[in-house]
Amino acid sequence: MCPYSLSVPGGVQGQVLGLGRALRASGHEVAVLAPVDGAADPAWDTVVALGRSVPVPANGSVARLAIGPQTAARTVRALRQLTPEVLHLHEPLAPGPTWVAMARHEPKVGTFHRAGAVSGRALLAPLARVAAGRLAVRTAVSQQARATAMALLGGDAEDYRIIGNGIELERFGRIEPWPTDGPTVLFVGRHEPRKGLAVLLEAFARLDPQVAARLWVAGEGPQTAELRRRFGAVAGVQWIGRIADEELHRRLLGAQVLCAPSLGGESFGVVLLEAMAARAVVVASDIAGYGAVVGRHGLLVAPGDVTAWTGALRAVLADVDRGTGLASAASLEAAARHAGQWSMATVAERYLESYEEAVRIAARGTLH
Numbered sequence: 001m002c003p004y005s006l007s008v009p010g011g012v013q014g015q016v017l018g019l020g021r022a023l024r025a026s027g028h029e030v031a032v033l034a035p036v037d038g039a040a041d042p043a044w045d046t047v048v049a050l051g052r053s054v055p056v057p058a059n060g061s062v063a064r065l066a067i068g069p070q071t072a073a074r075t076v077r078a079l080r081q082l083t084p085e086v087l088h089l090h091e092p093l094a095p096g097p098t099w100v101a102m103a104r105h106e107p108k109v110g111t112f113h114r115a116g117a118v119s120g121r122a123l124l125a126p127l128a129r130v131a132a133g134r135l136a137v138r139t140a141v142s143q144q145a146r147a148t149a150m151a152l153l154g155g156d157a158e159d160y161r162i163i164g165n166g167i168e169l170e171r172f173g174r175i176e177p178w179p180t181d182g183p184t185v186l187f188v189g190r191h192e193p194r195k196g197l198a199v200l201l202e203a204f205a206r207l208d209p210q211v212a213a214r215l216w217v218a219g220e221g222p223q224t225a226e227l228r229r230r231f232g233a234v235a236g237v238q239w240i241g242r243i244a245d246e247e248l249h250r251r252l253l254g255a256q257v258l259c260a261p262s263l264g265g266e267s268f269g270v271v272l273l274e275a276m277a278a279r280a281v282v283v284a285s286d287i288a289g290y291g292a293v294v295g296r297h298g299l300l301v302a303p304g305d306v307t308a309w310t311g312a313l314r315a316v317l318a319d320v321d322r323g324t325g326l327a328s329a330a331s332l333e334a335a336a337r338h339a340g341q342w343s344m345a346t347v348a349e350r351y352l353e354s355y356e357e358a359v360r361i362a363a364r365g366t367l368h
Contacts, residue, residue: 001087001101002034003094005053005064006044009242011165011270012090012113015141018168019088020046022348031082033075033097035066048082050074050097061192061265062222065096075100086355092135093128093152102131107362109354110135111163115144115267115289128152136358139163139351144289145267161354164293166347167273169340171249178247178254183320184214185313186255186280188248188271189262191221196261196285196303198223201231203309209235213317216251218243252278256320256327259313260284263303269293276339279332281320283312297335299326 002016013034020030024046036049051071053064075097079087084106089098092110101108110132132138132153139161140146146160185204189195197217204215214236224239231237243251252258258275260282266289272282273293282298284290291300301312319325326332 001089001098002032003063003065003091003096003098005035005037005066006032006041006047007035007037007053008064009245011268014245014270015113015165016090017044018166018344019348019351021168022166022344023352026345026348026352028352031078031084033078035064035071035096037064048078050078056095061190061194063094065094067095071097072100079104079106086358088351088355089135093131099131102134107136107355107358108134109137109139109351109358112138112140112145112149112160113267115142115148116265129154136361137161137354139354140267141165142267142289142292144292148267161350163347163350163354164342165268165270165273166342166344167270167277167339168344169277171245172253172274172278175246175250175253178250180214180254182212182214183257183317184216184255185257185259185317186216186218186251186275187259187261188218188243188251189260190219191223191227193223194263194265195221196263198227198230199263199304199306199309200259200261201227201234201237202306203313204237205231205234206306206310207313207317211314211317212236213313214238216240216255218248218251249274249278252280255280257281257283257313257316260290261301261303261309262287262290266290272298273339273342276335279336281316281326281332282335283309283316295338297326297331297338 004010004012006013020032023030030046031048032046033048035051035053037052051066053066055062056065087101087106087108089110091113092098191197217239220242252275258280262285264287269290275282282294284294285303286300299312302308319327
């Protein structure tokens with residue numbers, strides 16, 4: 001179950017759908033319950049739509065949540081019809097269908113994705129701890145996500161299993177790279193302050209004209225119009241808007257560099273792993289959620305430091321031109337092997353262990 005609208009691209013949404021596909025491929029019956037705005041994607045043949053969503057400010061961004069009584073009624077009706085053996089709730093404390101599911105009798109696994117400060121923590125904590133007591137198994141996608149959950153719910157680190165996000169490696173083997181005629185840098189993300197796009201654009205604008213690189217800017221958001229006014233005349237910048245998953249994967253294969261200049265609030269970095277799997281050099285902000293994923297297989301840069309980002313871009317593009325450093329064949333292959341540790345199939349196997357444990361705990365009757 002995903003509390004966020006599947007009609008809007010997002011990290012949690014992608015993980016829910018990808019995990020569902022991996023579980024089905026291994027022979028399990030899976031249904032994905034989530035809000036959907038407009039017509040559902042034909043590829044979502046296992047999705048049960050729980051209603052339309054509304055925008056809600058959250059964690060420096062905007063989450064699309066379905067929080068009305070009709071969504072609650074649809075959630076109850078769907079669960080009665082499906083009679084699942086186990087419920088897997090992503091962001092179980094996000095308002096909407098997951099709150100309804102928390103009151104149900106089915107064994108439940110909860111996965112916490114969010115990292116960073118929680119607004120109104122003092123008010124939310126007592127109710128959140130009561131609700132979380134109904135989770136048989138708690139998981140988190142990273143140490144940072146676990147720390148955020150612990151700050152709200154309490155407990156010890158041992159109470160949470162860390163199961164990282166996954167990537168669908170097979171997708172990169174059956175598509176063609178997006179064509180490009182020169183060294184290309186890719187940014188993908190919501191255009192909002194915490195994603196640091198302004199920093200990347202300023203750094204790119206400072207590159208020497210003879211570098212002749214291209215910057216693909218994917219996504220949109222509240223800063224799009226302002227940033228296009230400020231940087232619309234910068235040579236090489238191409239604004240490509242919101243793109244579907246297949247185009248994103250093709251562009252990752254076509255680009256030589258993936259930049260993630262976020263300023264904070266990131267618990268993981270799925271697109272960083274996808275870039276490594278696509279054999280693009282990763283340049284990312286030196287924040288905990290990214291550093292744990294990249295390790296020594298990319299270049300970590302001080303967040304918000306335009307001068308440092310300019311230098312990083314200059315150095316990496318020079319490596320791309322020469323085929324040296326992080327852009328050497330050996331380094332790119334090592335990064336791809338590193339990313340392979342987070343294959344969605346492996347992640348699905350770890351969650352299956354959690355599901356089985358949840359069923360055993362529920363059978364003992366030890367939940368609150």
